Amino acid sequence: MEEKVVITQGKYLTSAVKKEQYPEVQRKEFVFIGRSNVGKSSLINSLTRVHQLARVSSQPGKTQTINFYEIGAKLGDNPERKDFYLVDLPGYGYAKTGAKRRKIWSQFINEYLLSSETLQFVCQLIDIRHEPMASDIEMFRWLVEHNLPVLVVATKADKVSRNGVAKSIAQIKNALGVPELDVLPYSSVKNTGREELLQVIGESLVH
Incomplete structure (x- = not known):
């Protein structure tokens, strides 16, 4: 029987654009990345069930920093709480962002992804209604x-x-280009896929 993962708390911790601004306390990190307006904030709110933990904006490209959220969870019958970070990265592929700005963004995103010692996995969000765009494919390959x-x-x-x-x-x-790839369908409105995603996070927390 798989252990149930119950989120017990969630709070915004800090925003960063460089290494010195990352949280001082190291915890396991689960990262969310995707095109602007793919629904990252809505998914984080659905996953944690903390109302407006991540601010949902109708304006694409609003998240311009790496946002760290501190989350607590109980796993199965274990009374001890496990704390970890959900990390929300700026959306990629937004046309109205100037080339210079995009370059700066990509630099600090790459630096974070390549330097984190506690990163468990990256959730790459892709809108199910559309074929993956060139920027989605490029990010996945990277x-x-x-x-x-x-x-x-x-x-x-x-x-x-x-x-x-x-x-x-x-x-x-x-x-x-990966026929055997696992793709998790998720609805932030109906919380479809929530338990499955929490389960994957839970498995990473106990190892």
Whole structure:
């Protein structure tokens, strides 16, 4: 029987654009990355069930820093709380962001991803309603090339039919060039996929 993961607390901790601003206390980190407006903030709020923990904006490209959230969870019957970080990275591929700004963003994102000693895996969010775009494919390949564990999460799963979900996931696997890839459909509105994602996080916390 798999242990149930129950989130007991969640709070915004800090924002960073350079190493000196990362949290002083090292904890296991679970990272969220995706195109602007893919639903990262909504997913973090759904996962933690902390209302407006991550601010949801209708304006793409709003997150311009690496945001750290400190989360506490109980695993199964273990009374001891496990603390970890959810890390929200700025959205990539937003056209209105100037080239110079994009370059600065990509530098500090890359620096974080390559220097974190406690990163467990990266959740790359892709909108289930659309084929992965060039920036999605580029980001996925970059993560794989740098040996960073990736879990692809197909967001906004409530926006397509059940048959549509299967079709879209096949499309994502095909576009990323990995037929055996695990893709997790997620709906922040209906919390579909929440338990599965918490389970993967829980497994990382006990190892």
